[in-house]
Amino acid sequence: MATHFSSTGPMRSIFQPKSNPPKSLLFLPHSCHRRAETATCRATSVSVRQWSSAANYSRLVKLCNKPIVVRQLAHKRNGVVRCATIEEIEAEKSSIEKDVKARMEKTIDMVRTNFNSVRTGRSNPAMLDKIEVEYYGSPVSLKSIAQINTPDSSSLLIQPYDKSSLKSIEKAIVSSDLGMTPNNDGEVIRLTLPQLTSERRKELSKVVAKQAEEGKVAVRNIRRDALKAYEKLQKEKKLSEDNVKDLSSDLQKLTDEYMKKIDSIYKQKEKELLKV
Numbered sequence: 001m002a003t004h005f006s007s008t009g010p011m012r013s014i015f016q017p018k019s020n021p022p023k024s025l026l027f028l029p030h031s032c033h034r035r036a037e038t039a040t041c042r043a044t045s046v047s048v049r050q051w052s053s054a055a056n057y058s059r060l061v062k063l064c065n066k067p068i069v070v071r072q073l074a075h076k077r078n079g080v081v082r083c084a085t086i087e088e089i090e091a092e093k094s095s096i097e098k099d100v101k102a103r104m105e106k107t108i109d110m111v112r113t114n115f116n117s118v119r120t121g122r123s124n125p126a127m128l129d130k131i132e133v134e135y136y137g138s139p140v141s142l143k144s145i146a147q148i149n150t151p152d153s154s155s156l157l158i159q160p161y162d163k164s165s166l167k168s169i170e171k172a173i174v175s176s177d178l179g180m181t182p183n184n185d186g187e188v189i190r191l192t193l194p195q196l197t198s199e200r201r202k203e204l205s206k207v208v209a210k211q212a213e214e215g216k217v218a219v220r221n222i223r224r225d226a227l228k229a230y231e232k233l234q235k236e237k238k239l240s241e242d243n244v245k246d247l248s249s250d251l252q253k254l255t256d257e258y259m260k261k262i263d264s265i266y267k268q269k270e271k272e273l274l275k276v
Helices: 009-015 030-034 086-116 163-174 198-235 241-274
Strands: 024-027 045-047 058-063 066-072 074-076 079-081 132-135 138-141 146-152 155-160 189-192
Touching (some): 086 198, 132 163, 155 163, 198 241
Antiparallel strands (some): 024 066, 074 079
């Protein structure tokens, strides 16, 4: 006698999909597909319920004697999004660190350039680095259109590649804050450095101190930007609070190192200025 199946709930429950899909997927290595006798290797993906349900993180575990990655997927209204891998997180951290060092090095170079533009008792072509000349309607740096030499310790010789620019060069020097009077003989321009008075040396020392402080402010701003970048990674669950604390500590050490560099350059320049 044939058995009659009831049309009630038990029959439907066999074919209905589970209402709660697994929060994590375990991706197995290809070698596990060949081990049909191993209960844990019968499928390419299985539900993993014993791991934490925190999204945005990847963990490395071992199964079948081979390393595999448990990737926890974050479910959003628009679907499933892939979380960042450990390699991607490390790449972001490395990019931030490289950017910080590059910007701080540029700050040191800028401080040196500013210091060189402040004249001391000896002639130096770098004193003219900030001089811009109106050349055919466009402002250009003096060193790009002329050769600058130091025939002795108290004078500079400017020889333009185009003699028609002599008057423009002379005008640019007069309107600058160098405090020197150019001597134009129609071929070259000579600059003689006057002796610095004690008061003038003190004034220039204040200028250099201000430039050093501006460099330090720039370094602090770079540190602030890096901290914001780390905090952003923490909000995205890519870095833990402890990670951010460690990175912030390393960043502070780097900041202190560049602060010391600025102090060292400043003291050297101040010594040159006050030396009679």
